[in-house]
Amino acid sequence: MKNTVTNLSDLGAFYREQIEAPGFDAAFGEQNGMGQLSVHDEPMATEMPDPDAARGAMEMIIGTVFDLLRGTRMEEFGRDIAWGIVNSFHVTSQRIEKREDEAGKKLGDMARAFDPSEIYAVELEETQRICQTLMDCREAMEAMRDYAGEIFRVETGRPFSTARGSRASSGLTASQIDARDFLAARASKRREQFAPTGPVVIFSGGTDWYDHELLWKALDETHARVPHMVLATTAQNKGCDQIAHAWAASRDVKTVRFTLNRALGKRAGFHRNEQLMNLKPVHAVVCEGSGIQANLLSRVQEAGVPHHAFAQRHQRTAA
Incomplete structure (x- = not known):
């Protein structure tokens, strides 16, 4: 505004x-x-x-x-x-x-x-x-x-996100659920708001990204094919993930945010990739970022998961 x-x-x-x-x-x-x-x-x-x-x-x-x-x-x-x-x-x-x-x-x-x-x-x-x-x-x-x-x-232009933990919606907006709550809920069969059911679409990308229309188009195409999807992201507050969170809020799609486990040091990003793949995703959207995104894309391709993959050069020239 x-x-x-x-x-x-x-x-x-x-x-x-x-x-x-x-x-x-x-x-x-x-x-x-x-x-x-x-x-x-x-x-x-x-x-x-x-x-x-x-x-x-x-x-x-x-x-x-x-x-x-x-x-x-x-x-x-x-x-x-x-x-x-x-x-x-x-x-x-x-x-x-x-x-x-x-x-x-x-x-x-x-x-x-x-x-x-x-x-x-x-x-x-x-x-x-x-x-x-x-x-x-x-x-x-x-x-x-x-x-x-x-x-x-x-x-x-950004959805409200809590500093930590989950924001399970009352029904007015899309829920944003911390990965720890999500995994615990799946294990213990807790209430649906913390363990949203539905096919999982995983999303990851770098923080240096400006072309939101490119990503919104890809996510809209995915949503049309997987209407009851749950979006699992790598929980960054800028760049690709921030664009994906804004898209999810506008489309009322529940998101699960997988933050890094800093205690794992340099392995943290790769461990998070393992967690995402363990969700058995039905689709993936991966944008060029660091070696973490390259590793995730390789895993997605090896598993035969349908996906969108975008390099920095695919972005439109910034105005």
Whole structure:
């Protein structure tokens, strides 16, 4: 976004033209008439925030940061500030999820150890109410995070990515899942949001790359052939991977980010290539970068995996 808007109403209208959020309102639904967040709280008939007000708050909080600094010598720092705000919603949603998981575990333990006493019945009802309330709060927090993240994308051209760990989407945007969570989920059959099912397309390329249209075209062609694909990338924050992450966000394609295991030293990149190939990819997109990409392309070719391969010379001349 290049131009400064004259008022917050115009800012909100601009964002809503750019962002699709069909599930936003539903995330603020109330499953129970009474809410309770812990055993130390009394049940209360408080309501969830109004979704229109929540949407407007995200537009004001994130959008105002960009609009304030746009066209000034501080414009460069707007992205960092906005990222921190969006990430605070992410961190808070993770904390809520942890409490929800603890309440869910307690509820499961109680269900397996049935007791006909009235005390048991009261505690069971309370635990279920706490678990449900935390779930409602988490879903709303994730919805606000995702909407704020979409504003970040509109302003910067880049999808919001967490510094570490996964961002499993509430349904408004594509999930970005850390490889460690992905592999652990596959091994332990955890919830689908951390182990997305579907054919895997792997992607890797160098950081010195500017022709995004070339890569978007290749990814669109792949997506047309593999509509339920999961995109596994090498998790770099600039160049080819950044272009791929932006494409995935725009197409609502789940991504799994394979970061380097620095403890492996010089072997880290090659080990990551092994991890990618162990996913049994149905397609690969590999762009010229370093010897790591050359090694991955060689593995892809040896395995007979259909692929797009691009050299630096394939890029259009930069304007």
